[in-house]
Amino acid sequence: MLPEVRRWLTERSWSVTDRSTEQLLAAKRAAGPRGTVSVVLPALNEEHTVGDIVTTIRQRLMTDTCPLVDELVVMDSGSTDHTAKVAAEAGARVVARDEVLPGLPAHPGKGEVLWRSLMATRGEVIAYVDADLRDFSPAFVTGIVGPLLTDPGLQLVRATYDRPLELDGVPLTERGGRVTELVARPLINLHWPRLAGFVQPLGGEYAARRELLERLPFPVGYGVELGLLIDSLHLVGLDALAQVDVGTRRHRHQDDQALGRMAAAIYQTARRRLTDEPRHLPHTALVQFRRATDGTPLPTTHQLNTEERPPMASVPEYAARRAA
Template sequence: MLPEVSDWLRRRSWTAAERPLEALLTAKRAAGPAGTISVVLPALDEESTVGGIVRVIRRELMERLPLVDELVVLDSGSADGTARIAAEAGARVVHRDEVLPRLPAVAGKGEVLWRSLLATSGEIVCFVDADLREFDPAFVSGIVGPLLTDPSIHLVKAMYDRPLETDGAVVPAGGGRVTELVARPLLNLHWPQLAGFVQPLGGEYAARRSLLERLPFPTGYGVELGLLVDALELAGLDALAQVDVGVRHHRHQDGQALGRMAATIYRTALERLDRTGRLKSGQDLVRPLLTQFTRDPAGREFTAHTHPVGALERPPMVTVPEYHRR
């Protein structure tokens, strides 16, 4: 590990308990408008979990302690009761297609995160995945803490244990398969300054609006890697940090979905290597298709299924006219 990464780990890694809630509230009040916090839950068919997350945030971080100013569920076209349940639990629900309607939306998590900058007003924006179970408010308070107490920090990722829970069995450190097989090797090989991040692909992170509005957002699963790499380039390693918030329990994807996720993340990394001149000029970056196989119902042969590997990105929000007129 690079000496600067070892030093970064020592100075920029904390636990949530190191910043008590009352201390955060004091820091928030002292920060004034710069301390306003928006929490965004990107959601697609998460009716079984989104309500519980919203209720915990409202009860613990808005009513019991007024730390969070705005709680928004950005619905990405759910076909179930996600929007209704989130609203009943106390969130403001915004549909993806209602934000920047002149620009047709595309599918993908990064798309709704990008649009959420137009649907929120806080100077600190905190993203939380909507499929978490046994939700702890430290997933929010822990990662906004450094932003409230240290003006030199601009982005904070949550770190946590990620057990793999499937078919009644629990593998304590079995989660985060795409992180371990794809993202971590990519970061270690090409962006070794980011090698210290425990959960580089984690969906729980907070950042200053002044940083997020200047970053391009990959529209799909590559958004977490893309934002982290671009934040390093724009703000520098010392502006990034991570906070231990405990254990993350969530829904796990099947193997083929993980394969599509991995391909998208890999292509996101290649785009950034090319953008910074680290690949040969004019070289084809990637075949933007991923072929996977399933066995036919009779069990005799495999059938090929080819999926596009998306790379569409939205421009920095600061360049969008509607953002300035909101």
């Protein structure tokens, strides 16, 4: 491990218990407008979990006694279940992906709705939280927002956590995060070793200052977390990045073929940052196999969207809104 990374782990890696709620509220008041916090939940068919997350945030972090979060937005990525209804009834402002920048056709993918959320929110600190979390704790928000409120030199804070993989309802310790261990971590250590100290480089829980996010390109698919992390390192440097341990993350796990498609998108995001490859390419095909009923391998071709959105600051509608 690089000496710089060892130092970073000592100076920029914390526990959620290192900052009290009272400290965060005092820092938020002192920060004024720069301390406004928007929490964004990107959601696609998460009716079973999104309501509990929204309720917890509203009851624990948006009250008169703890007004840490100013805005809670669920970005609906085209759900076909009751995600939007459940989230709205729990008290979130629900924004459909296609309502934001309606003149720009939307791509499917998580990165697309994260990018559009910059247009749909007003906070100067933006916290992203996945909508499939179970046993949700306010620590997932306070942990990633806290350092940004207390340290003006920080620009991006990622959550770290234990991530057990559940098999038939039995949690298997340290078996989660398969794409992280098999794809992202080797890529990071080989090509961006200064980022090797991040425990969960692909996790969906992180917060950043708007002034950073609006200057970054957003991969429209699963490569968004890795792309934002690498580009943030190049733009603001390692000491502006941090991580906070928030405990244990429980969520819905995907099968191996879905993880394979995720891995392909992440590899493409990394490759693009290692070459002069343009950021606007046609979809990439990935061939996968399942057994047919007669036992023969049956190929299926999946089209992976590898495009990236430009920095939001370059979008005229967004620039006009910020200027106003």
